[in-house]
C-alpha cells in the first residue's frame with residue numbers, strides 16, 4: 735500500500751546566462767517541445783509522482799502560454815511564482831510555500847528544468863532505490879575520465895584518483911521536513927545533497943544516465959535534441 739506521497743519540485747527561475755539565448759533556456763524548443771515541457775511531462779506521466787510544483791520567477795512571461803499548450807499538464811502541475819536570486823533560494827521558496835500542502839514525511843524530488851533527458855524509468859529507479867532509505871539521495875554518474883586538479887596558472891597540479899568520484903545529477907530526493915530544514919540552515923549550496931551533508935548525513939548515490947545531463951551552454955542544445963529525438 736502506498737503511504738508517503740512523492741512530489742516533484744522543479745526550480746525554473748533561472749535566466750540561462752551561459753546559454754545566452756533570447757529567452758530563458760528552459761523555454762528553448764527541443765525536439766518539438768520547450769525544454770521545460772519535456773521535464774514536466776516526464777513527471778506528470780510518472781505513476782510514482784502525486785503532484786508537480788514548478789517554481790518560476792515573478793516576472794516570467796512564458797509559463798502561462800506554455801501550460802496552455804500542453805493540456806496533459808492541467809491538474810498535475812501547480813505554478814509557484816516565487817523564484818529567488820539563486821537555485822538554492824528558488825527551491826527553498828518553493829518548499830516554504832508548500833508548508834500547508836505537504837507533510838514532513840512526504841518525499842520531494844527536486845529536478846532542474848535544464849535536465850530534459852529525465853524519463854519515467856529514471857524516476858522509478860530513484861524512487862525504488864530510496865523507498866526505505868533513512869536519508870534520501872540523488873541520481874549521479876561515476877566519473878569516467880582521468881581527473882586533474884589545476885594550478886592557478888592552468889597547469890596540472892595533481893592527478894586525482896577517480897575511484898569513488900561521482901558527478902551529481904537531479905532529481906535529488908529527500909523528505910520534505912528534512913530538506914526544508916537543511917536548505918534553511920545551509921550557506922550557499924548548488925544542490926540539495928550538499929545541504930543534507932552539512933547536517934552530517936550521507937545521501938545515497940543512485941546511478942543516473944548520461945542523457946540526463948544539464949543543458950548549460952549553446953552546444954548542449956544539439957546533443958539534447960539528439961537524445962530526445964530517440965524517444966519522442
Ligand SMILES: Nc1ccn([C@@H]2O[C@H](COP(=O)(O)OP(=O)(O)OP(=O)(O)O)[C@@H](O)[C@H]2O)c(=O)n1
Pocket residue numbers: 744745746747748749750751752753759760789817818819820821824825845846847848849948949950
Ligand atoms: N535563481 C535561479 C537560478 C537557477 N534556477 C534553476 O536551477 C536549475 C539549474 O540552474 P542552471 O543550469 O545554472 O540555470 P540558470 O541559472 O538559468 O543558468 P545560468 O547559470 O547559465 O544563468 C535551472 O532549472 C534553473 O532554472 C532557479 O530556479 N532559480
Ligand SMILES: C[C@](O)(CO)[C@H](O)COP(=O)(O)O
Pocket residue numbers: 821846901902903904924925926948
Ligand atoms: C543541482 C545540479 O544540477 C547538480 O549537478 C547542479 O549543482 C546545479 O549547478 P548550477 O551551479 O546551478 O549550474
